[in-house]
Amino acid sequence: xxxxxxxxxxxxxxxxxxxxxxxxxxxxxxxxxxxxxxxxxxxxxxxxxxxxxxxxxxxxxxxxxxxxxxxxxxxxxxxxxxxxxxxxxxxxxxxxxxxxxxxxxxxxxxxxxxxxxxxxxxxxxxxxxxxxxxxxxxxxxxxxxxxxxxxxxxxxxxxxxxxxxxxxxxxxxxxxxxxxxxxxxxxxxxxxxxxxxxxxxxxxxxxxxxxxxxxxxxxxxxxxxxxxxxxxxxxxxxxxxxxxxxxxxxxxxxxxxxx
Amino acid sequence: xxxxxxxxxxxxxxxxxxxxxxxxxxxxxxxxxxxxxxxxxxxxxxxxxxxxxxxxxxxxxxxxxxxxxxxxxxxxxxxxxxxxxxxxxxxxxxxxxxxxxxxxxxxxxxxxxxxxxxxxxxxxxxxxxxxxxxxxxxxxxxxxxxxxxxxxxxxxxxxxxxxxxxxxxxxxxxxxxxxxxxxxxxxxxxxxxxxxxxxxxxxxxxxxxxxxxxxxxxxxxxxxxxxxxxxxxxxxxxxxxxxxxxxxxxxxxxxxxxxxxxxxxxxxxxxxxxxxxxxxxxxxxxxxxxxxxxxxxxxxxxxxxxxxxxxxxxxxxxxxxx
Numbered sequence: 001x002x003x004x005x006x007x008x009x010x011x012x013x014x015x016x017x018x019x020x021x022x023x024x025x026x027x028x029x030x031x032x033x034x035x036x037x038x039x040x041x042x043x044x045x046x047x048x049x050x051x052x053x054x055x056x057x058x059x060x061x062x063x064x065x066x067x068x069x070x071x072x073x074x075x076x077x078x079x080x081x082x083x084x085x086x087x088x089x090x091x092x093x094x095x096x097x098x099x100x101x102x103x104x105x106x107x108x109x110x111x112x113x114x115x116x117x118x119x120x121x122x123x124x125x126x127x128x129x130x131x132x133x134x135x136x137x138x139x140x141x142x143x144x145x146x147x148x149x150x151x152x153x154x155x156x157x158x159x160x161x162x163x164x165x166x167x168x169x170x171x172x173x174x175x176x177x178x179x180x181x182x183x184x185x186x187x188x189x190x191x192x193x194x195x196x197x198x199x200x201x202x203x204x205x206x207x208x209x210x211x212x213x214x215x216x217x218x219x220x221x222x223x224x225x226x227x228x229x230x231x232x233x234x235x236x237x238x239x240x241x242x243x244x245x246x247x248x249x250x251x252x253x254x255x256x257x258x259x
Numbered sequence: 260x261x262x263x264x265x266x267x268x269x270x271x272x273x274x275x276x277x278x279x280x281x282x283x284x285x286x287x288x289x290x291x292x293x294x295x296x297x298x299x300x301x302x303x304x305x306x307x308x309x310x311x312x313x314x315x316x317x318x319x320x321x322x323x324x325x326x327x328x329x330x331x332x333x334x335x336x337x338x339x340x341x342x343x344x345x346x347x348x349x350x351x352x353x354x355x356x357x358x359x360x361x362x363x364x365x366x367x368x369x370x371x372x373x374x375x376x377x378x379x380x381x382x383x384x385x386x387x388x389x390x391x392x393x394x395x396x397x398x399x400x401x402x403x404x405x406x407x408x409x410x411x412x413x414x415x416x417x418x419x420x421x422x423x424x425x426x427x428x429x430x431x432x433x434x435x436x437x438x439x440x441x442x443x444x445x446x447x448x449x450x451x452x453x454x455x456x457x458x459x460x461x462x463x464x465x466x467x468x469x470x471x472x473x474x475x476x477x478x479x480x481x482x483x484x485x486x487x488x489x490x491x492x493x494x495x496x497x498x499x500x501x502x503x504x505x506x507x508x509x510x511x512x513x514x515x516x517x518x519x520x521x522x523x524x525x526x527x528x529x530x531x532x533x534x535x536x537x538x539x540x541x542x543x544x545x546x547x548x549x550x551x552x553x554x555x556x557x558x559x560x561x562x563x564x565x566x567x568x569x570x571x572x573x574x575x576x577x578x579x580x581x
Binding site for chain 2: 013016017019023035036039093094095098118119121124125126127128129130131133134135137138139140141142143145155157158159160161162163164165166167168169170173178179180181183220221222223224225226227228229230232233235236237238239240241243245246247248249250252253256258259
């Protein structure tokens with residue numbers, strides 16, 4: 001069984017983000033594997049293992065041929081990666097991303113399943129997985145908190161507001177997974193060493209048969225017309241707990257007539 | 260100036276439209292001359308009265324059978340768009356809303372603007388406002404594509420107010436084909452017991468983060484306090500990622516936006532990821548061991564202390580009162 005995992009390399013979310021002069025997110029410097037994607041990578045490794053063979057291929061889109069995040073996922077055990085890197089990609093929106101990643105999935109060859117995170121940490125539109133599926137003409141099973149493969153089918157537990165639904169479809173299909181579905185493994189030293197020699201197929205938008213007009217600002221067909229700081233919320237009272245501070249909370253709730 | 264036709268992708272739970280849907284209809288009334296809804300579900304007649312009351316003149320309705328709702332919605336709307344040519348279609352940033360807008364965007368080859376918190380119309384220009392970097396920066400983005408414009412709006416962005424009209428006319432939609440996407444079949448639905456209000460609708464939200472220490476502490480600290488305050492329990496991304504509680508409880512940028520009267524953050528440091536989802540609350544109370552935690556910069560009442568010591572005392576005091 002061959003699984004493709006869509007992964008995103010992002011600026012470290014622990015550091016404050018900033019915008020470039022064209023109002024896109026600054027992506028200079030080292031990028032890391034989006035933690036949301038580590039669950040998909042782990043899930044793919046487990047499914048291939050359970051199926052008794054096959055490959056896990058990563059597909060990713062990043063500026064400047066950035067591979068540091070990909071190396072993390074390769075060190076976890078993914079077999080190879082396709083990285084789409086092209087100056088034309090600056091400003092690409094969710095739909096453009098899906099066009100690129102769907103082509104990258106096709107380039108990966110014989111694929112049974114595509115796994116993606118529900119949403120990325122930095123862009124979080126939450127639309128890319130079904131957009132990829134629609135481009136491929138495949139079913140999409142979204143917000144999975146459990147994934148099983150059997151008899152040419154994928155079955156998931158789909159998170160809902162009220163609980164979860166059991167949803168299935170035949171393969172090939174796209175699945176988006178929520179965080180916490182599996183516990184991502186830490187790359188071993190051996191894995192980190194092996195990752196250095198794993199193949200990363202670096203391609204351009206043109207290599208995938210897409211026009212530069214499909215991606216970037218031109219493809220996004222939207223314009224950022226205003227950027228302004230939000231009104232700041234003021235801090236109130238801060239007190240050290242002296243064993244009696246709970247009474248302040250109770251009193252606060254009383255004043256609001258919550259209790 | 261208003262748009263001539265605005266559509267809302269309507270969602271319901273158990274025959275009742277979601278408040279997110281009613282919020283979108285209220286906004287649509289303000290910016291559109293004609294407001295119509297598209298509903299995919301078995302019980303269109305049941306929801307038509309309320310959708311009409313909030314502004315929908317018509318409800319285009321399709322029955323998904325066992326197929327995933329958003330998939331059917333995208334195929335049905337794609338067919339309807341050709342015939343009726345709406346200017347703007349609003350979706351809730353919900354599970355099915357995202358499925359629907361995503362597939363529709365590919366079918367129509369239109370960009371999507373998502374996580375919207377405001378919608379502005381000036382002539383033919385439609386602008387969607389979002390908050391980034393933990394809600395510290397507001398960004399307006401204007402569509403430069405062909406119509407219809409497709410936007411997903413975070414629930415709680417607008418107030419829901421009835422417009423006083425009668426039931427919407429139900430128009431059945433048939434004769435569309437979702438292709439292989441329609442294979443996604445719902446076999447079984449599991450409803451998990453929920454005591455108290457929904458997270459987005461609750462007057463009080465009590466959320467837990469890493470500082471609660473272990474998954475087994477969520478129930479006696481977070482859920483218990485939420486229950487005593489007749490509120491809902493939420494979570495930071497950290498403990499959802501760790502698998503302690505399901506994604507549906509996540510408050511934040513990737514997760515839900517809540518605006519309760521009181522938000523109580525227990526053991527939450529206040530990553531920007533979390534703050535954007537709760538800083539619109541009327542009152543914020545935080546309990547955290549680390550006095551330097553960013554959550555204190557927006558808390559109206561901040562207690563620098565151990566949740567394991569402070570929270571049981573609150574619970575005890577509340578129980579003693581009842």
